[in-house]
Amino acid sequence: MSGALGLELRDVSKSFGNLQAVDGVSLRMQAAGTYGLIGPNGAGKTTLFNLISGAHRPSSGAVLLDDEEVTGTPPEGLARRGVLRTFQNTSVFDSLSVLDNLLVGAYLVDRRTAVSAFLRPFRHHRADVALRERAEDVLDLVGMTSRRGVVAKSLAYGELRYLEIAVALMSRPRLLLLDEPGAGLNEAEVTRLEAILGAITTGRETTVVLVEHNVGLVSRACERIWVLDRGRLVVDGTPDVVLSDQRVREVYLGA
């Protein structure tokens, strides 16, 4: 099971009580691209993100991965299909070191089973070595090799963001959902984030979806952008097209 996943939403809606957070959203993201989902506060970005990642169940509509319906699958089920995510409020394994975050979090690609632990020592050792090598590669990719022994809760905020992405990368995501990865980062950190995103997508094995506030980051990193306002899609297209759109200016600048 490998290769980037395409994502499709068909008329997806979600309401909480009287609040219509997401209202009839349909979109199609081709496999192996980098896509952005933007919109002002309260536009329903996070809700839509949670619908895709399985944290919420849509009130109506369907979510499809490579034309296969996965509506209502719980997060762990989607993860098994290759959908990995990060969290808006940076979510890592706080009391573990950076390296342990990667090793422990790599449940899906961890081939060190309970059976091999006791009965197949050589296979177990090989799996252990393979996992550690992968962890080193991922650390290298996000530029945190020198930080591998640091306990996660003592990392700087920016590093937490990279670690979060690294944990998700361990499981070889086919669709990577990043919830405001640029939030709270300074300019230099955003540049480093862009480099990481670039490295993730060069192999074209992963589809990346960014939910973002930072329009600059999205326009540089994404090949296509969807704009959400009050639960509805307003416009979509390439960054140039979207950012010059009158409605987007209205939504964002109130102009």
Next chain:
Amino acid sequence: MSTFVQLFVNGLAAGVTYALIGLGLSLVFGVLKIINFAQGEFYMVAGLIVYTVTNLLGWPYLVGVPIAVAGAALLGWLLARVYITRLVRFDETATLVGTVGLSYLMLELAQIVWNPNPKQTDLPWLNSTVSAGSVHITVQSLLSAGLALLTAVVMFAVVYRTPLGRHMRAVAENPFGAALTGIRVEHVHRLTFTVGVALAGLAGATAGAAEAVYPTVGQSIILKGFVVVIVAGLGNISGAVWAGLMLGLVEALGSGYLSTAYHDTYGYLVLVLVLAIRPAGLARRKAAL
């Protein structure tokens, strides 16, 4: 038929006690986000204070009850001041272990202060019965029910109608937000814990005093409280009242028609059965208070 009515009345009378225990547990959980495993020990302490004041000092029972409740509340306030407000900063497992430790500490101290033997408050008029037809109820049950009802009404009024209650609900909802608006979170924690354990104290001073009280009585009382709050949903204080009354009924009917040996466990049996059948679990209302 009259057996059923009698059991029903007995069940409601017992349920009042369970409701008070559950109400306190739920209130404390709602605001402090900890399950107080020592809740039953405050019931025990209040019961033993009533015994001491009425039997050993010979004071009137109706003086003993407020003294006992005040004693439990004072103990709760002191513990909240020196311990609970520190404990709440730790993770969930630590808070559970901490209150479990507190519970055994109190229990063993009570063994030393009062010895382990059961103590019966000697008040004939309290255990005399009032009859309506073939249905009997003790004066104590009526008194307990009356006081509990009064207390519940006062408590709901405090929580939903006063500034203190507004602060409690704010802290329950979002302690950081509450602190930002100038609410003294620790102060609210202390007061809530005190009120929560005072409710258990009231139950111990009334219902506890009518039966034998002994240092380990809290260990069986807390089981009822747990059934109540799981059924009602943690932090749901109005649900706790209904669940308490229902638990009393289930126990009374179970003991009446099945076997008394398992009296203390009928509530749990029902709970376990429900959980085994309903995978999603019972009401798990996230709402705070």
Next chain:
Amino acid sequence: MTTSAEQVTGEAVPSRPPAPRGSGRYGRVGVLLLLVVAIALPFAVPSPYVHGLLVLVVIYAINGVGYDVQLGLTGMFSMGQALVFGAGSYTVALLCTRADSTSIFIGLAAAAVVGTVVGGLIGLVGLRTEGPQFAMISLGIWQIVLIWVQNAVDLTRGPLGISLPSYGVLGFGDIGIELDSDIIVYLVGLGLLVLTVGVVRRLLRSRVGSSWLCVRENVALARAQGVSPFRARMTAAMVSSAISAVAGGLLAYSSGFVSPDNMSVSILVGAIVIVIVGGRGSVYGAVLGAILFVVLPEALRAADTLRLLVFGGVLALGVVFVPNGLWSLVAPIRDLLTRRTRPLDAGGEAR
């Protein structure tokens, strides 16, 4: 599936040796030395009183390591631990009295199986909820079964308890060494303790152990990484219960008597104290905790009635003032001596 970075970076990265891990060479030598001391101890100190204490230490240590799998490594506060411990004791007692089976291999294996089943059943009901609800429900299940054990006189002889006609036999049938001296029980227990620690540490180096730590640390992230919290907690409950039941079975053999006390509150409190004192999530810490738990009260000549008082105080104050347990105070010194970096020490002292 390739393991190089080609897929993520598009370029091959030369493979590196795996990062240092485990106890390291010095750690292993240290453990071996301690083990030699532990084996020599009963022969060096020929006192039946000391031998009795040593037996208790290994039994509580096994139970503590088992309980740590739930409380320390998976973050589950199960109050059903005394129940599975007692289930192990009763399994052994009933095998000895009803089935005339005195082989401790069979007895302890049966205890482990019964423990796994009982732990699984507690999990099946209790793990439909989580956190405090799980604690409360497991407490209730324990109390129900305890009352049943006290009342099922035909099977358990109720509060009178069951006397084992013979101590167990190390072997099968007529061939074997009878466990008639505390030294033999102690050595058997020590062997089981080493086995237990080995099993838990091994599991921690597998995806099963990873799933426990994930769930302890962050349930939402665990799910996002493909871990099913129910499954992780269920395996923890079963492994933990199997180990504790073996400890309970061993106590039955060593004391020759099983009663409802074998599933009483002091068993549960003992397990919690050992894990909290040693340090949650630290396997060696649980062993340290067990030693202190048995030896300190004896050294202080504390009356039996005072024990629960002291233990209650230790729990209440321990979680606040030494939240990471005593092992956390020892580990940095040890690391300094062995100068090793410490990624995922299988002891899980990552806390």
